[in-house]
Amino acid sequence: MTNFEKNDIEPLDFIIEKCLETDWVVTAEPLIKKGFIKLTDEQGYGTLNPNFEVRKNFIRYLHILDSFGVCKCNFDEDCESARSNSKTLHFQKQGGFKKVYADLKAESKLTDKKSKLEISNLELQKENFEYQKSIREKEEQIRNLTTDNLRLGNWDIRFRWLIAVITFIIGFIAKYFIDK
Numbered sequence: 001m002t003n004f005e006k007n008d009i010e011p012l013d014f015i016i017e018k019c020l021e022t023d024w025v026v027t028a029e030p031l032i033k034k035g036f037i038k039l040t041d042e043q044g045y046g047t048l049n050p051n052f053e054v055r056k057n058f059i060r061y062l063h064i065l066d067s068f069g070v071c072k073c074n075f076d077e078d079c080e081s082a083r084s085n086s087k088t089l090h091f092q093k094q095g096g097f098k099k100v101y102a103d104l105k106a107e108s109k110l111t112d113k114k115s116k117l118e119i120s121n122l123e124l125q126k127e128n129f130e131y132q133k134s135i136r137e138k139e140e141q142i143r144n145l146t147t148d149n150l151r152l153g154n155w156d157i158r159f160r161w162l163i164a165v166i167t168f169i170i171g172f173i174a175k176y177f178i179d180k
Contacts, residue, residue, distance in 0.1 A: 004064045006101060011036035011061055013096040015082055019071055020089060025081035028058035055080065068100070 004012065011031055018026040031037045037057045059080055066073040070091040071082040095102075 004097065004101070008061070008064065009097045009101050012064060013092075013098060015061060015065060016070060016084075016088055016092050016096060019082055019084035020092060023084065025074070025079075025083045027079070027081050028054050031058065031061075 011034075014031065014034060014036060015026055018030050028037060032039065032054060037054050039054065059075065062071075062073040062075065062080060062082055065071040065082055068091070070085070070087050072085045074081045074083070
């Protein structure tokens with residue numbers, strides 16, 4: 001679908017209204033009379049080629065209408081026009097382009113909110129991953145320290161047994177010399 005802006009709503013709905021009102025083709029002329037398409041520039045001077053600007057703007061509106069399928073649009077070189085079709089009245093009753101724009105805006109807000117939530121979710125997943133990684137590193141350190149502690153504990157037990165055996169032997173030898 002062709003994108004349209006907020007300032008396009010009124011002219012597009014006007015074209016639909018004219019199509020339904022006249023049940024005949026609508027050209028750029030009613031839009032010029034209503035002031036939706038201007039024949040002067042911003043300072044009020046007439047443009048060098050007013051038909052070109054009028055035609056360009058009107059064709060843009062026709063492309064929008066055609067992309068939504070709400071009017072039968074004619075893009076012939078000298079007689080660009082729009083005419084109502086079976087969807088025109090239903091589209092107008094549903095709120096026209098004002099409703100479409102509001103829906104697109106709401107959808108855009110939801111999409112933005114969804115994007116922000118997805119980004120937030122990814123950041124939380126990243127933090128969780130980093131936290132899990134740090135936990136794994138700490139568990140690895142604990143395992144290594146436990147292994148070292150057990151190794152040192154085994155040496156300590158062996159050393160005490162060795163001292164006990166040596167003390168026993170020294171005591172036995174000392175008793176032997178003392179008793180002699």
